[in-house]
Amino acid sequence: xxxxxxxxxxxxxxxxxxxxxxxxxxGGLLQPSGTPTTLGDGDVEVGVVDVSTTEFVLxxxxxxxxxxxxxxxxxxxxxxxxxxxxxLVYRVQVPALxxxxxxxxxxxxRGQHRLHLRAQALEPGTVEEDEYTGTVRVRVQSFSTDRxxxxxxxxxxxxx
Amino acid sequence: MKLERARQNLQWPSIERVGRALxxxxxxxxxxxxxxxxxxxxxRVGFFLTDSYTVANTLVNVADGHLAITNVQYxxxxxxxxxLHQYEGVLYGRNYGQAFLALPVLWLLDAxxxxxxxxxxxxxxxxxxxxxxxxxxGILLDRRDTFAIVGGIAAVASLxxxxxxATPIDDGNLALLALQLSTILVAACGGLLVxxxxxxxENGSIAIAAGVAAGLATPIGFWASLPKRHVIxxxxxxxxxxxxxxxxxxxxxxxxxxxxxxxxxxxxxxxFEGFFLxxxxxxxxxxxxxxxxxxxLAVVGLVLLLALSPAFATNAAISGNPMQPPRLLPGVGVGxxxxxxxxxxxxxxxxxxxxxxxxxxxxGGDAGGGDGESKSGEAGGxxxxxxxxGSGGSQExxxxxxxxxxxxxxxxxxxxxxxxxxxxPDTVMVILGFVISNVTDxxxxxxxxxxxxxxxxxxxxxxxxxxxxxxxxxxxxxxxESMPLLGALAAVPVLAGRAIRRRGRSALQWPRAxxxxxxxxxxxxxLAIVFTVIYLSRLPVYSMLTVRYLTPIYLLGLYGxxxxxxxxDCVALAPRVLGLGYAATVGLGTIGFLAAVFLLEPAxxxxxxxxxxxxxxxxxxxALVVIARTxxxxxxxxxxxxxxxxxxxxxxxxxxxFAAIVYFxxxxxxxxxxxxxxxxxxxxx
Numbered sequence: 036x037x038x039x040x041x042x043x044x045x046x047x048x049x050x051x052x053x054x055x056x057x058x059x060x061x062g063g064l065l066q067p068s069g070t071p072t073t074l075g076d077g078d079v080e081v082g083v084v085d086v087s088t089t090e091f092v093l094x095x096x097x098x099x100x101x102x103x104x105x106x107x108x109x110x111x112x113x114x115x116x117x118x119x120x121x122x123l124v125y126r127v128q129v130p131a132l133x134x135x136x137x138x139x140x141x142x143x144x145r146g147q148h149r150l151h152l153r154a155q156a157l158e159p160g161t162v163e164e165d166e167y168t169g170t171v172r173v174r175v176q177s178f179s180t181d182r183x184x185x186x187x188x189x190x191x192x193x194x195x
Numbered sequence: 196m197k198l199e200r201a202r203q204n205l206q207w208p209s210i211e212r213v214g215r216a217l218x219x220x221x222x223x224x225x226x227x228x229x230x231x232x233x234x235x236x237x238x239r240v241g242f243f244l245t246d247s248y249t250v251a252n253t254l255v256n257v258a259d260g261h262l263a264i265t266n267v268q269y270x271x272x273x274x275x276x277x278x279l280h281q282y283e284g285v286l287y288g289r290n291y292g293q294a295f296l297a298l299p300v301l302w303l304l305d306a307x308x309x310x311x312x313x314x315x316x317x318x319x320x321x322x323x324x325x326x327x328x329x330x331x332x333g334i335l336l337d338r339r340d341t342f343a344i345v346g347g348i349a350a351v352a353s354l355x356x357x358x359x360x361a362t363p364i365d366d367g368n369l370a371l372l373a374l375q376l377s378t379i380l381v382a383a384c385g386g387l388l389v390x391x392x393x394x395x396x397e398n399g400s401i402a403i404a405a406g407v408a409a410g411l412a413t414p415i416g417f418w419a420s421l422p423k424r425h426v427i428x429x430x431x432x433x434x435x436x437x438x439x440x441x442x443x444x445x446x447x448x449x450x451x452x453x454x455x456x457x458x459x460x461x462x463x464x465x466x467f468e469g470f471f472l473x474x475x476x477x478x479x480x481x482x483x484x485x486x487x488x489x490x491x492l493a494v495v496g497l498v499l500l501l502a503l504s505p506a507f508a509t510n511a512a513i514s515g516n517p518m519q520p521p522r523l524l525p526g527v528g529v530g531x532x533x534x535x536x537x538x539x540x541x542x543x544x545x546x547x548x549x550x551x552x553x554x555x556x557x558x559g560g561d562a563g564g565g566d567g568e569s570k571s572g573e574a575g576g577x578x579x580x581x582x583x584x585g586s587g588g589s590q591e592x593x594x595x596x597x598x599x600x601x602x603x604x605x606x607x608x609x610x611x612x613x614x615x616x617x618x619x620p621d622t623v624m625v626i627l628g629f630v631i632s633n634v635t636d637x638x639x640x641x642x643x644x645x646x647x648x649x650x651x652x653x654x655x656x657x658x659x660x661x662x663x664x665x666x667x668x669x670x671x672x673x674x675x676e677s678m679p680l681l682g683a684l685a686a687v688p689v690l691a692g693r694a695i696r697r698r699g700r701s702a703l704q705w706p707r708a709x710x711x712x713x714x715x716x717x718x719x720x721x722l723a724i725v726f727t728v729i730y731l732s733r734l735p736v737y738s739m740l741t742v743r744y745l746t747p748i749y750l751l752g753l754y755g756x757x758x759x760x761x762x763x764d765c766v767a768l769a770p771r772v773l774g775l776g777y778a779a780t781v782g783l784g785t786i787g788f789l790a791a792v793f794l795l796e797p798a799x800x801x802x803x804x805x806x807x808x809x810x811x812x813x814x815x816x817x818a819l820v821v822i823a824r825t826x827x828x829x830x831x832x833x834x835x836x837x838x839x840x841x842x843x844x845x846x847x848x849x850x851x852x853f854a855a856i857v858y859f860x861x862x863x864x865x866x867x868x869x870x871x872x873x874x875x876x877x878x879x880x
Contacts (some may be wrong), residue, residue, distance in 0.1 A: 039333065039343030046326055046350045050319040053358060054311035067314045067361035067867075097797070098804035099655030100669045102662075106798075154798035156667035159656075 074141055077119025077177045084173050084185035085111040091127075091169060091191040093162055103162045104154040105134060105191070110173055112184070114145045121177035123184075125150035129169040129191065132157060139176075167191040219391045221335050222403060226390055228328045230383035230410040234419035235321055236869060237855035238375060240368060241862015242269070243421045244738060247374075249278035250422055253288025254297050255370045262512055264288050268367060280524040282514045289521045290424050291509045292463025293374075296381070297422075301373035313364040313372065317865050318357040326350045353868070360867040372865075374422040382419035385430040386410035389750060392437045393757055395444050396712040400770050405757045412844035413749040414677045414741035416851040420865075424464050425746035428472075431457045431464075432722065432747050435476055436754075439718055443483070443711035448491060451480065452498040459502025466506065466520035468726075470630065473499065475725045476718065483706040483714040518623060636732035650734045650742065651675055654807055661737050668800035670740060675814045676807040677741035677850075678749050679843040682814030683756045686821045690760065693825075716758060723751040761824040761836060768833035776838045780845025781852075788853055792876075802858055806850045813843045 056065035090108035110125040124139040138152050150173070173185040208216075218224040242248055248269045255268045264279065264286040280287045288294065307316040329346025333339040364372070390406025397405075410416055418426045435457035442450035458476050462469025481487060507517035514524060640646060649657045651674045656662070660671065675681055695703075706717060730744040756762055766773055788806070791797065797805060817839045824831040856873045864870040 037339070039330070039339045042343045042347040043326060043330060046347050046354075047323065049351065049354060050322055053354065054307075054315055054319045057312035057315045058310040060310055065312075065315075065358075067312055067358075067363045096656075096669075097795075097801050098808055099653075100798070100800040100804050101656035102667045102669070102800070104798050104801075106796075154796075154801075156662075156798060156800055158663070158667055 073120070074122050075120030075177060076179050077117065077121040078180050079117050079121055079123070079142065079175050079184075080115040081175075081184050082113035082115045083111075084113070086171055086173070086185070086187065088171070088187060088189045091189045093157070093167070093191055093193045095195065096156065100156070102156040102159055103193075104156055105129065105132070105136075106154045107136075107152050107171075109152075110150040110171075110185075112148045112150065112173060114142065114148060117142055117145050119143075119177065121175050121180065123148060123150060124172075124174040124176055125152060126172045126174070127152060127169055128172075129167050131164070131167050132161060134169070162193060165193050167193070218387065219394070221331055222399075223387050223390055223406075225328060225331050225335065226403070226406045226410075227383045227387045228324055228331070230386045230407075231379060232321065232324050232328060233411065234379045234382055234416065235317075235324075235376075235865060237852065238379065238420035238865040239855065239862040240364070240372060240375065240865050242371075243859065243861055244423065246278040247422050249288050250290050250293060251371050251374050253291065254294040254301065254374050256288070257291070257294045258298060258301055258370065262287060262291065262509065268370065278526075280521045280526055282524050287513050287521050287524065290464050291521070292460060292505065293377075293422070293424055293427055295463070295505070296427070297370075297374045297377035300377045300380070301370055304369045304373050304376075308366060308369060313366065313369065314361050314867070315358070317364075317372075318354065318361065321866065322350045322354045322357075325353060357866060357868050360871055362863075362867055362870075364863075371422075375420050375865075378422045378426055379419050381430050382415050382426045383410065385415050385426065385433060385750060388430065388433045388437050389753060392433065392440055392715075392754065395437075395440050396715070397757060397763055398767060401757055401763055401766050404766060404770075404773060405753060408680065408844050409750055409753055411851065412678070412680055412847040413753055414743070414746060414847075415749065416848070417677075417741050417854060418743060418746065420855075423743065425743050427464055428461055428468050429747040429750050431461050432472060432726075433750050435472065436715065436718055436722070436751075439476065439480065440711065440715040443714050446485075448494075451484070451491075452495045454480070455495055455499040456502040459499050460505070462503055462520075463506040463509065466510075466522065467626075467629070469503075469506070470626075471725055471729055472722070475722050479706075479714075479718045479721050483709065483717065485707070518626070523625070633729045633732065637728035637730070640731040640734075641728075646735070649673065650731070653811060654735075655804060657735050660735055664737050668798070668803070670800055670803045671735065671737065672739075672741050672803065672807050672810075673735075674742050674745060674748075676810045678752070678847055679810045679814035679817060680756055680840065680847065681749075681752045682817035682843060683759060683762055683821045683840065684752060685818035686759050686761060686825045687755070689822055689825045712758075716755075719751050719754050723748045723755070726751075759821070761821055761828070762840065764828075765824065765833035765836040766840070769837040772834040772837040773841050776841025777845045777848075780842045781848050784845055784849035785852065788849060789876075792853075792857065799858055802853070806846075806853070810843075810846050810850065813839070813846050817843045 053065060055061055057067070087108045090106075092106050093103050094106060096102045096104050105127075107127050112123055120141055120143055122139045122141045124137055126135070126137040128135045134155060134157075136152055136155055138150050140148065140150060142148055167190075169189050169191050171185070171187045171189055172183055174181065174183050214224060218227060242251075251269045252264055252267055256262070256264050256266055259266060278289050280289060304313065304316065307313070311319070326346055329342045329349065330339075333342025333346070336342070386406045386409040389409035390402050393405040394402035410419075415426055415429065435454045438450040438454035438457060442448060442454065454476060455473065458472045459469065461472050506520070510519050510521070511517040513519075513521060654669065654671055654673045654676060656669045657671065662669065665671075704713075706714065709717065726747050727745060733744065734742065757766075791805060792802065795801075795805075820831065820836050820839045824833075824836050856869070857876055860873075864873060
């Protein structure tokens with residue numbers, strides 16, 4: 036065998052070891068064990084929740100999209116401690132516009148977490164006022180808990 | 196001597212011979228493996244459009260050994276899903292050909308799951324693919340040792356990194372994995388077949404460029420891992436064209452018959468597209484063949500019948516009528532407008548169906564309960580129904596007169612012939628009526644310039660399209676925005692005009708007298724026209740993303756682009772500019788759009804439309820340069836045209852990458868390494 040064939044053989048054996056090692060034959064010795072993205076049990080202890088309430092705006096869509104977008108800032112959540120795998124939920128509601136948006140992330144580590152909500156397009160012709168009122172909530176949820184960490188009413192300015 | 200040969204023929208074909216028959220040469224193999232690795236790289240395991248649930252359930256039930264849907268393994272909500280059909284109270288799926296295609300892949304995955312974790316099966320497979328790719332590249336470039344070392348290191352790195360961040364995949368997802376993986380394998384065949392087709396008539400470097408472009412510079416890459424039928428139909432169509440071209444070039448009659456086999460198989464995936472494909476190929480084939488002896492035609496007919504038999508058998512097993520595909524059976528539940536007579540009948544109430552089904556829930560959207568953001572792409576939902584109802588009434592009447600009459604009388608003749616068959620004639624008449632109305636309606640659209648502009652040129656927010664299902668995000672690109680390379684086709688009228696002026700009437704020849712390459716051009720052009728016209732009356736419509744109904748014409752159009760004389764000349768003279776220009780565009784384009792994403796913080800629709808504007812500009816520049824090069828070749832350097840081609844191709848690749856990794860987020864990546872990167876980007880988009 037040539038040198039290159041040896042190298043190839045080594046990699047093929049490595050793959051085989053990984054595959055067989057992960058299967059029932061080896062009793063599941065090697066298992067995919069990366070950070071689970073599914074919800075679990077547990078709770079968090081919050082340091083600070085920061086949502087800059089002045090950044091809620093309704094602005095026209097760019098690049099020919101021809102709709103109005105509700106743009107909201109990120110929610111920054113400082114966690115003092117985390118047990119197990121709860122999730123943080125960031126929710127923005129604007130009843131007058133029929134908007135109810137949420138984003139969530141499963142957390143396992145303490146420290147800073149950012150929750151980002153994409154801008155939401157609104158049906159053309161629905162934005163008529165100059166100002167809307169919305170509600171912002173940040174919650175923690177798991178199989179064993181569900182409570183509000185932060186709640187704030189915000190004024191949403193319409194920029195035309 | 197004869198005995199010797201007979202004994203040789205008896206032997207099993209060697210792996211080299213099988214490989215040669217499938218891939219043509221080492222480049223073909225490299226192309227296919229490379230495209231599979233790339234498509235798999237940005238593969239998301241999940242449902243992008245809701246009617247994929249039906250096809251996945253079809254596969255699950257076919258794997259259980261029956262056509263009826265008794266086991267609904269995949270479901271967004273309890274109850275029905277778009278695309279289900281019923282016959283005598285029993286539920287059936289659709290696209291059975293697609294399900295059967297995925298079946299062997301599912302068996303392999305099932306077998307693999309007995310010895311290894313599914314996630315590691317994917318990772319191991321990808322790693323071995325990478326190893327194969329680098330090894331073959333080393334042999335091709337005669338640098339075996341170097342590539343073995345590089346490939347070995349890359350493979351080990353992918354294995355170690357991938358395994359360290361790997362998360363488990365649910366065993367219940369194996370059918371979905373098989374469905375998506377089979378589409379990926381087929382999509383890569385698209386690149387391979389375009390390479391082999393172009394290689395018949397053009398020099399090698401253009402053929403390679405065309406093969407790569409087929410995968411990465413057309414919407415094929417966008418749909419590669421999304422288990423829709425469009426990629427499969429497009430690739431079978433190119434397969435048929437390839438066989439046709441080879442039969443013409445080599446005179447090998449076997450390939451003439453195999454062309455019909457490819458075409459016939461389409462009917463198993465989508466009966467009506469199959470009908471149009473067989474009809475188009477048959478007309479061009481019969482008009483251009485050197486000989487149409489009855490014996491040859493009998494063989495062709497027999498092969499076609501064999502290729503159609505799986506479709507007929509499936510139809511017969513479901514309803515007892517081989518001519519009645521699932522799409523002709525009554526639909527169930529959620530409104531679903533498809534390219535079928537049934538869709539036609541229901542298109543009136545489909546919109547209200549979509550609306551009343553509660554927007555957010557059935558169609559994806561923001562699933563309740565604070566469960567993250569489901570992006571609009573996922574919301575795509577029910578297949579397109581024509582949102583444009585006859586806005587150009589007056590135009591519809593005078594345009595198509597003679598063509599409609601011609602099509603009508605031809606179809607009448609066909610109806611008379613088919614009427615002789617022992618089939619319930621009402622099915623046949625429904626089908627024929629549908630065929631005729633599609634063609635005439637499509638031709639009528641040709642008179643509506645604004646509408647054509649929204650289909651082919653600039654999208655933006657198109658009035659009349661029901662954006663509600665996508666939460667009012669303008670994510671529907673036009674043909675040119677999806678594939679700016681097609682801008683090069685602007686040279687076609689110039690070239691045609693010049694050919695007629697120079698050679699007068701001798702420029703027009705009888706089809707039979709055309710050279711093999713010209714006959715293939717004729718077939719490609721006819722297919723492109725037919726498969727555009729039959730869908731025009733349904734466009735523009737929501738959930739098309741890259742005008743997916745027209746997916747086949749992207750590959751046909753690509754062939755058209757590389758066959759243009761100025762394009763061929765410039766690529767041959769400046770291959771380096773093409774290659775480096777493409778790499779630079781992908782690199783700089785990625786950086787540029789990342790910067791745009793961070794600085795402009797675009798919403799989904801804004802991001803997609805930003806790509807649309809940039810792509811359209813590239814298409815416009817390409818059109819100008821290619822026309823200039825055609826008119827005054829001395830004043831336009833080959834590198835300019837090669838450069839603009841490279842930019843147009845590269846921008847499509849950038850869009851494919853961003854769409855898969857950044858914009859349309861659903862499901863989970865097949866490879867966790869990609870997930871980690873995407874997660875880092877996701878916090879800012």
